[in-house]
Structure formats: structure tokens, C-alpha cells
Amino acid sequence: MNRETVTKTMRPNRSITRDLIGIAAIIVASALGYLLFPDNLALLTRIIAIALLVLSLDLVTGYCGVATLGHAALFGSGAYAAGIAAAHYGITDPLLMTLAGILGGAIAGLICGVIILRAHGLPQLVLSISLIYLFHEFANKASSWTGGSDGLSGISPDPLFGSFEFDLWGQTAYVFGVFLLLAVFVLLRFLVRSPFGMLCRGIKEDPMRIMAMGASPKITLIKMYVISGAVAGIGGALNAISTQVVGLDSLSFTQSAEALVMLVLGGTGSLFGALMGTVVFMLFEDYVSAANPFHWLTMVGALLIGVVLCAPKGLYGTAADIITRRLEKRT
Amino acid sequence: MQTVFSIAIDAFAYGMVLFIISIGLSVTMGLMRVVNLAHGAFAMIGGYIASYAAQDLGLGYAAAVLLAVFGTVIISIPIERLLYRRIYGEPELTQVLMTIGITFCIIGIANYVFGPTLKTIPLPPALQGSADLGFRSIAVHRLFAIVCGLAVAGGLWYAIERTAFGVKLRASVDNASMAAALGVRTEIIYAVSFAVAVGLAAFGGVLGAELLPVEPYYALRYMVTFLVVVSVGGAGSIPGALLACLLLGGIDTTGRYLMPEFGEFFFYLAVIAIICIFPRGLAGRAR
Amino acid sequence: MSAVFDVLNLKKAFSGLTVTNDVSLSMAPGDRVALIGPNGAGKTTFVNLVTGSLQPVSGEVRLNGQTVTKINAIGRVRRGLVRSFQVTRLFQEMTPAEHVALAILQRDGRAGKMFGNFLSMPEVLDEASGLLAKLGLADLMHRKVSEIAYGQQRLLEIAMALALKPKVLLLDEPAAGVPQSDTGRIEQALADLPSDLAVLMIEHDMDLVFRFAKRVIVLAAGTIIFDGSPADVTKDAAVREAYLGSYANASHAA
């Protein structure tokens, strides 16, 4: 009986500790980024925006097992929602723009979820690809709203809380991004450990079994898609606010595929994996493309092959495995 | 009426070109269960070899095609041995990561070796120019592509359904361990199938070069088209792939004639509709 | 006592071939019924029809006197018709505590909650650990399912089903694949099932059937050929003919 109480209390404590470590890690990494690359905050802000996209992808792919190569539809919808709110409706408060992004992303999530969840496996991938092309084409067609292929410009967000300008040096945007990321991270930690999160993990392994428990996998997954859309929408809004332009590339297949690559690189099914994959991929890409623009694609390809061969569970997944194995050996 | 006829012929020709390039992918994805995003890269290698053989070595078209097919297969052997073998049976996402990585590498190398410009494969005089069909003219090489497409479809169907190899292949696909227990050497079956798939990719890359010109980003540019066509058909099914190519070719061509502005919408809406109605593809088998 | 579960003239055909033909049965709370039949008798189809995975050509399924034939599988579970699986279908990456807690939360309509954790919901945790303790799984409740023995996984299946507080429980070969040494635990668990629960067990193991069931139904070629007491089943000529013959002679008659 004693042992049971120990395990009972130990479990939640351990994961709360892990949460605190995670939050601390994000804060430390953000501060380090700020101190080490004070002149490169725009890149770092961009990494945060993409990290939000990858986190959102992890929710449906990592936690629910949905294969998608069209997740930028949610990100881009958020970006356009925030951009259109600012450029056409004069909603230039950054917080309201973020809200617009959340709404845009969530609605896109609902649409994508309803369609993508109709198939599984390869056909599901193809559905997601078709959707991203439709979204892209739609944004291209609606050029009076979106600026078409020239991009949506004329977004000029107000200073944050009336006093912090989104300026050239990008400090405001960066700090704003870090706070958004932290908020999202904390909320998602709650989400994935909640009963709902548990349900999603169950669906990933065996949707039939979940049905036999009286829960509907479809409705659950659509809910998750909407949440995922909101998260991606925050990323999109951050992108729109910090760069003040939204381009069709934010709704592209390429962006979707890159997000998936980053997620698998970091390791699916864990929030840290998603963050790690994004940071590693984007820094690697930035470094290699600056060092050797002509061959960077080859090197990125080699990196991906290397990861599949040496770290099949992704960077974080494999690292976590090694660490737990070490710990178990010690005890 | 004449216009309808004319569009039908265009659709047929386009569908057959799509078929030739995609059918190899259907083999890898359906029979070997590998989401092979690098398929276009192999088609591109075929195109480059043929272009090099014809332009720089001065070989004839037939020789260039043969060289392209066998050259690509030879290049693919070490790739299959070292890389693909590691991802058979792995989750789809791992396969996506690996094959995208391979695609990136091949693009980078092609860019380095052949440069970024477009490459063409000169056609022999017999395939140049247009043929008069009475009510319209059509490029001879398109007719050639149609004939080749039909030949490939027939040949593959025969090989899979009627030969001893086909029996072993289908047995390995349905139940690898059972097939192995019965004495089928599944590794060899897989290696041969992979080589056939790659060879078909190269063949398609060369034959389709008039429509999809060879350049380093070929592998990424058309990756999605191939993937879509194969999935709509139902991976692994030759009649399915043929049907999907003709159907999508038809929808695409008609859409682009009637409302070119919304060409993309037609195509992808059709894909979504088909998959929603046939979640396993047109000829997909229940697993 | 009025019936909690009725099946009326259920019929199903696959491409012209009738696999379930005019099957009817009725169960009251507390019933312990075993459904047996030779391979290919249509037991699996019957289960799928009853749970709603398949739609019948004609006939009716009733729960608590209400027709549920048009209600899908999920809706039937929510109305109290719960099944277990012949081959365990558990979530390998999750713990027994999570399995049972998820079932409890789902039963209470709280599985969609996006905040909080069942570990910090005392009533859920208590119920889950109580249930697991009753089945002897208390020590394993925080292990991953992939790390526990198959016999214990079968017990967990039963625990999950019970956590849903069903009115009718379909047990699909609850002891299949369990090593001899562990069957005792499972039989104990079956004996301890709530007394007001109607249980329909599909089983091959006749020893288990005779120990557990108060009533046996024999299905052959899609039709019920016997419905009566276990004592009578071995004496029934049709059953012997269809299925039991040698077994009855060899082990029970002896």
C-alpha cells in the first residue's frame, strides 16, 4: 500500500518537474538566443513562428496519428486573418491581430479536419496535399483581399500595450513571440496530459477501441484539429505582425512539408521534440545556406538521411530514450 | 463535336504520359509499401542521362533511352541497398523523411553536375513534328507516348498476373513471412521490384520530357502530381493507376479548356471527391 | 424481471450468403449466458451486429426495451452495451491506470475535458485504483501496458469494460491466449462480476462455459439451434450433431 501511494504521488510530481524544466529550458534558450544573436532577432522570431506551426502539427500528427502534408493551411490562414484584419479593417492592435489569427487558424483547422479525417494513410496524405493547394489557389485568386502573389502588405501593427514598437531591431517582436510560445507551451502541456489528451493518444493507437469505449474518435480529432488550427494561427499571426507582410508561401505545400520534416526530425509525439526539430532544422538551414548557398540542399538532405539512419525516433525521441535507459541502468 | 473529340485526345495523351511516369511509383508504394517521394528524382536522373547521352555523346534516341533506364537502375542499386532497405516496414513518416532527404541530395548533385539550366532530349526525326488526324494535328511524340503507355500497362499486368515472378511478388506482398517460409526469397523479389520501378521511372522521365522538362527541381516540382495520381488509383493497382491517370488527365484537360482560371481547383476538388468516395483509391483493396 | 437486452429476428447476408438467420434472444439483469458454436457459425458477425459495427438486413436489437438498431456502435456503448475483445486491444504506450481512468471519465462524459489530469482527480483515481486492485493489478497501475503480462492485459480489458458500468457486457473469449497458470485469476474476475449485470460470453473453452454460464446458446450456420441450461446442452441431439459430439462423449460423459 505504501508503495502505491509513492507511485501515485511521484508520477504527477515528476511530470510537473519536467514541465518546469521545459519552461526553464525555453526561457534560457530564448535568453541565450537574445544574448548570442542580438542582431539576428528577426530570424529567431521566425523560428518561434515556425515552432508554433510545428507544435500544432505535432498535436495532430504526433498525438493523434494523422498524416498530413498540408498543415501550413492552418498557419497561413492565421497569418492572412491577422494580416487582413490589420490591412483591411484597421485592427492593428497586436493582441487583437493574434486573436484574429487564432480564429482564422481554428476555422481552417475545422475545414481541414473534417476533410482530412475521411481517409487514412496515404490517401489521407493526398487529401491534405489537395487541401493545401486549394487554399493556396484560393488565396491567389482572392487577390483583392490577399494581395495574391505580390503578398499582402500594408500591415502596420500598433506598439504592443501602446509602448513597445515593432521596429527594425525586432526586440518587441521577439519578446512577444517568446511569450506567445511560452503561453502556448504551458497550455499544450495541460492539454496533452488532460483526459482529452489521453483520449487522443488512445485514438492514435486504436480508434476502434476508443469507439468501443463509447467515445467518438472523429469528433475528438476534429476538436484537436481546431485547437491545432488555433496554435498554428498564433504562429501565423506572429509572422504577420513581425514581418508586416504575408506571402502565399505561408500557405504552400513547401511550408507544410518543411514543417513535417522538422517534426519528424525532432521526434513526433512530444512537445520538446517539435521545438527541438524546428530549432535544429532552421539554424542548420540558415547556417548552411549562408555558408554555401549552392550545396545547402544536398547537406539538408544528408542531415535527414542521417537522422533516419542514426536517430530513428527523431533527435529528441532518441536522446530521451538514451537518457531513460541510462537512468534505469543506474537505479 | 470536333472540340470534344480534340479535348478527349489531349486528355488521353496527357493521361498516358502521367501513367508512364507514375506507374513505377505505384509499384513501390503499393507492392513494397514505401512512400517513395524520391520517385521523381529517379525519373529526373533518367532524363539527365538520356540528355547527356544524346547531346554530348551523340547517341541515337533508342540508345539514349536504354542507357537512361539501365544507368538509372545501376545508380539506384546502392541507394536501395544502403538506404531503402532500412525503411521497408517503417512508419510512413520515417519513409517520408528518408525519401525527401534522398530527393534533396539528388537535386543538389544534379544541380552541381549538370547546372541549373533546362535540358532537352532531342527527338529522332520520326518522332518530331505533328501528325494530322484529319480534324486536328497532334505531336507525333505524344502518339508515341500513348503507344508506350499502353505497352507498359500491358507488360506490367502480364508480369504481375501471369508470370511466376508475379505470383511470388504478390505472395510476398500479402504475407512476407509466409512467402519466405514457402521458399520465396523476398529480398530478391523486393530488389527486382525496386529496380523495375526505378527503370519505369527513368523511362517515364525520358518519354515525358517534352511535357515535363528536365531540370534539377524536376524531382520536387512534380512529386505531388505523381503521388496524387498513384493514390487516387489505389497504390499497387495497374488498372487503378491507368484509370486514375485517364480520369484525372481528363478532368484536368477539360477543366483547363473550359475554365483555365480554375484549373487547379478542378483537379484538386476532383481528387478530394474521389478519395472521399473511395478512401482506398479507385482500385484499392481492403487490407 | 424484465429483459435488459433483446435480439429479435436478426438477419444478415454477405453478398447473398446468409450468415445470421433469424436470431433471437433475450437477457435479464444478472444473466450469465454463454454463446458457443463451431468455427464459422457466425459468432463474430453476431457480435458485430449487436454492437453496431454491422447493420442487419432485418431484425431488431433492444437495450432496456428501447430499439437501438439504428443507433451506431458508439451510441450503443453509451446506452450500456459494452464489449471486450478476443485479442486484447489496449494502448501499448499507456498505463493500466490511464486505461481505466479514461473509461471512467468517458462514462461520466468528462473524457473531453482539456484541463486537469486524472491523477489530480481523487474520485477518478480512487475508483480506478479500486477497480484495478479488485482485479489484482494494483501493483502495475503505473507501468506501461507493453511491459505487463498477457494474462494481466486480459484482466485490464475486463477492468476497462467494468469501468464503463455497463448493463450488458459482451465478453469475447475472455480467456483466449492466456497461459494455464493465469486462467484462475480470470475466472475469479468473471465470478466477481456485478450481480445485476447481464453477461453474454462467447467462448470456446467448454470447461469455462460450464463453470460460468447458467444458460448456453448454440449458434450453428447462423441459426440458434439450442438455448437452454448447460446440463441439457450435451444431451441435445442437434448440438451433438453440429458440434459437440465428440467432446461430450470424450470428456463429460466420461
Place this chain on the structure above:
Amino acid sequence: MKRVAIAAFAAIIMGNGAYADTIKIGVVGPFSGPFALQGKNFKAGIDAYMAMHGTTIGDDTVEIIYRDLPAADPAQSKALAQELVVKEKVQYLAGFYFTPDAMAVTPILKQANVPLVVMNAATSAIVTKSPLVVRTSFTTWQTSTPIAKVAHDAGVAKVISIVSDYGPGVDAENAFKAGFEKEGGAVIEAIRMPLSTNDFSPIMQRIKDSGAQGVFAFLPSGPTTLGFVKAYNDNGLKAAGIKFFAPGDLTQESDLPALGDAALGIQTTFHYAVSHDSPENKAFVEAASKAIGNPAELSFPSVGAFDGMNVIYKMIEATGGEQDAQKAVDAVKGLSWISPRGPVSIDPESRHITQNIYLREVTKANGGSYYNKEIQTFENQGDPGLAAVK
């Protein structure tokens, strides 16, 4: 590698000239990816200019810092520009192949006190987004308007317009329509086809069915032009005598070897042909060919970059190397010079380049290679697009 090389190079220069300043110019362009060829042309133009005019202005040394942006990606563009300004302390931003990338940078120019010299991006509106933008390339309106007169002069009254459905395509369609209708012709149908179109047969069928005497086309340079031009021949449009008009993007020099005989006789209007006959261009082509390595890869972005460098050098001279964006831009307003493409000037109002537009025809040279042969000149063309947008 490149960073190291530049740093080493800079170190040597710094070591030699004790008190001289280094003026950095940040160039953003597609140096990898599907458009890498255009990026290479940027670099070739810049290298050619610096080879011909030296790397020092007065006491100051000019240093170029390249950043790669493979495809239209405004967010990345902004990030790169910001890094160039804040970290590398560049005094000038230049390059930019795609419109959205250039647009993304305009909001930061004022605060950064940096002028932007656009070396390619061809949408008219870019120069209106900030008073610190100068463009030395062209606009789609600028190159597509004269072809309307050419079409009219060729006796064509009914034209069908076929463009790729994206910003520049729409610009080209509008420009042609405006020009052609002014000449008294009629655009009987205007079709916008998706950028991803591979099979142009149905489009050719549309052209045939429309009964037009000529077709106006705009597609981005690259693989699709090849398919389009081949389909035009294969489907018997050329044989049927339907005339083909397009701006020069369709027949850029680096695509000509692949187009081959299919392109022969196609007439396009553009601001620059590599074959342009002038001493300035001879010198430029020689230097740029050396810089790019393979002369067959030389194409129009190189001249935009070359003239962009000329503008920046003038800016540096005018400001004496001090960082003063407004002064620098004011100094080149109205500036005129003889470019490799012919006489050009910077319009003081719009800060866009005023230049000759040439009608050219794809011709086979004696050596068997293909080139754009200039056959008519439209002098001193401004950008009609700006007026049209307003």
C-alpha cells in the same frame, strides 16, 4: 565558406588602407533553388561592375554581402534584411528577385536609414511603398505595353491573351490590354492559367477556337515556357499563322538553347538582349561572362544588377560614404547614363528606371546558337503601370 572568404578579403583590404571605411552592400537573391540561375546573374552583374569600376570609391572600400532567398518568402526576406542592417551594418540593400520579398523590406528602410535598390522585382507598386526605393530593372507593364503596338502594326486586330495566374501575369495582361485597346485592337479573350500548368494542349485548343489572329502570352521564365512554346508548335498554331507576342521573359537567353528551333521567329519586347550592339554592352558581356563562368547562362537579371551597382556607386559618391539614405536617393533622382542596354535614366518622380524597350526576334546565329535579335526600338519608356494602378 563564403562568409569566411569575405571576412578574409575584408581583413586584407582593411589591413592595407589604414583609415578607410568599408561600405557594405547587402544583396538578397535566389542563389540556390529553382531560381538559382537568376541569382547567379545578379552576382555576375555585380562582379562585372566591380571588375570594371574597381572596389573603392574615394577612400572607401565597397563590400558585398550576399544572402540567399531561394523562393518568394517575404518573412524570410524581412529576417535577412534585418540581419543585414542590424548585424552586418550594411548601408545599402539591393537585389530582390521576387516582388513580395522586396515589399517585405520596404517598411524597415526609413528606420534603418538604408536605400533599397531593386535589381529585378517587377511589380510597379514597389516604388510607392517607400521613398527610399530605386529600381534599375523593369516592370512587367513597361515591357508588355510596347508589344501591343507591335501586334497592331503587324495587322492583327483580334488577340487572345494567355497569362500565368499570378501578379506579374495579371500585370502583363492588363498592360497589353490597355496598350492594344488604345491602338484600336480588341482582346477577345483573356485567360489566366495556373502557374503549375504542364500540359498546354487544352489552352492551344482554346486559342484555336477563339478565332484570334494572334496570341499574347506571359509565363515566368523557366521550364513552363518550354512546354508552352512547344505546344504552340506541336498543335499547329504556328502553321495556322496565329502570331505569337510576348514580353522577353519568355525568351530569356538562358532558356534559348533548350527551346531550340521551336522558338525561332518569336517576337518579344524587353529592356535588354544580351546581343545588344553597343560598346558598353560588349564590355559588359565580356566581364559578366567571365564572372558567371558559362556565357550561355547570362540573362537579363545581370544587367539590372549591373546598373543597380552603378546607382549605388553614385549614391556612395554623393554621400561621401556617410550613411544618409534620403540624400543618397535624392542624388540619383534624374541620373542618366549609358547602360549596356542603352541610354537610361532614373525618373525623379517614381525612382524607376526610364529606358528603351526593344522588339526582338529569336534568330539562329551562324554558329548554330540562338539569340534575341533587336529589330525595333521604343525609346525612353517610363512605367505605365504606376499611372494605371492609381
